[in-house]
Amino acid sequence: MVRVTASTYDIEKAAGVLRSGGLVALPTETVYGLGANAEDPAAVSRIFQVKGRPPTHPLIVHIGRAEELDDWVADVPQAARLLAEHFWPGPLTLVLRRGPRVPLEATGGLETVAVRVPDHPVALSLLAAFGGGITAPSANRFGSVSPTTAHDVLAELGDAVDFVLDGGPCEVGVESTIVDTTGDVPTILRPGGVTSEDLEAVLGYPPAVPSSSPVRVPGQHPSHYAPRARVVLVEPEQVVAEAELAQELGHRVGVFLPAPFADTPVKAHAVVAVPTAMSAYARGLYGFLRAFDRQGCDLIVASLPGEEGLGLAIANRLRRAAGPRHTV
Numbered sequence: 001m002v003r004v005t006a007s008t009y010d011i012e013k014a015a016g017v018l019r020s021g022g023l024v025a026l027p028t029e030t031v032y033g034l035g036a037n038a039e040d041p042a043a044v045s046r047i048f049q050v051k052g053r054p055p056t057h058p059l060i061v062h063i064g065r066a067e068e069l070d071d072w073v074a075d076v077p078q079a080a081r082l083l084a085e086h087f088w089p090g091p092l093t094l095v096l097r098r099g100p101r102v103p104l105e106a107t108g109g110l111e112t113v114a115v116r117v118p119d120h121p122v123a124l125s126l127l128a129a130f131g132g133g134i135t136a137p138s139a140n141r142f143g144s145v146s147p148t149t150a151h152d153v154l155a156e157l158g159d160a161v162d163f164v165l166d167g168g169p170c171e172v173g174v175e176s177t178i179v180d181t182t183g184d185v186p187t188i189l190r191p192g193g194v195t196s197e198d199l200e201a202v203l204g205y206p207p208a209v210p211s212s213s214p215v216r217v218p219g220q221h222p223s224h225y226a227p228r229a230r231v232v233l234v235e236p237e238q239v240v241a242e243a244e245l246a247q248e249l250g251h252r253v254g255v256f257l258p259a260p261f262a263d264t265p266v267k268a269h270a271v272v273a274v275p276t277a278m279s280a281y282a283r284g285l286y287g288f289l290r291a292f293d294r295q296g297c298d299l300i301v302a303s304l305p306g307e308e309g310l311g312l313a314i315a316n317r318l319r320r321a322a323g324p325r326h327t328v
């Protein structure tokens, strides 16, 4: 059954679905997740089937309170404790050594586990009602754009989900920042809602950024976060000319018009003026990409924002949307 709602009654109902091994789509502050009881290997395996995701790609375990972290992991280094205290609930995922409660199905066979406390009242109510951990990847098919509304989830997964909780549009709009705290220095595996500058302010030193992409992080696949339309990245001052040329050549072009050119007229199929505030851009990004697809665009022309603050996560997602497609 698919219900799009989030009353107290439905939170209880959703918790019951999790207890009986079902899948619940839930809102978080970043994107919607496709949740299962983290301690139910069969339910966790169903997530991979529904998403079409390779079973070796690990999931995030969502917990209700930072105090519960020790129940799920083998060891909490000091830096991880500090980051959890400062940023949870919030868009930060910590990678730690796996505790015995976490089945290997959830970690893709790894001895580490990714954990976060989401900052959304519906997600937190569900976690409290359910009482356990919820493994949840973004509620989209493998490789496509993450959903930021309950409607996106239904459009993409439909009846494959047992229950959908609607918590409104996601506030942050891009996924959580993933920080590996199992090594000497906390290392950003995926930029996201908590910025590198925020992390540095709390740690007192900059987090490391790996130079080569770890194979185990599917979010690091070039093909990830991709709309159907092909995405082309150019310099900001070339966006209008590139879009008009492609449109003249017969493409249906969607354009991300960079802020300095917001008032420039452009002949294209669909135009989005990029919000000047990076938080607004991040919040809207996946919705804009989905809208271009819905409007039948076959080509999207965009430029990268400055890679400070949230701009780093936005640039990361745009690059991956523009990267080579994989058929995994």
Ligand code: TXA
Residues within 6 Å of the ligand: 028, 030, 031, 032, 033, 034, 057, 058, 059, 060, 091, 093, 095, 107, 110, 112, 113, 114, 118, 136, 137, 138, 139, 174, 175, 176, 177, 178, 189, 190, 216, 217, 218, 219, 220
């Ligand atoms: O904001 C988010 O993080 C959203 C919401 C629903 O919480 N979730 C999300 O999940 O983006 P997913 O599955 O789409 O991305 C999780 C990322 C993957 O890139 C995965 O490889 C990485 O977390 N990950 C999970 N466990 C890991 C581990 N043990 N070591 C390294 N990376 C891990």
Ligand code: MG
Residues within 6 Å of the ligand: 137, 138, 146, 219
């Ligand atoms: Mg995802």
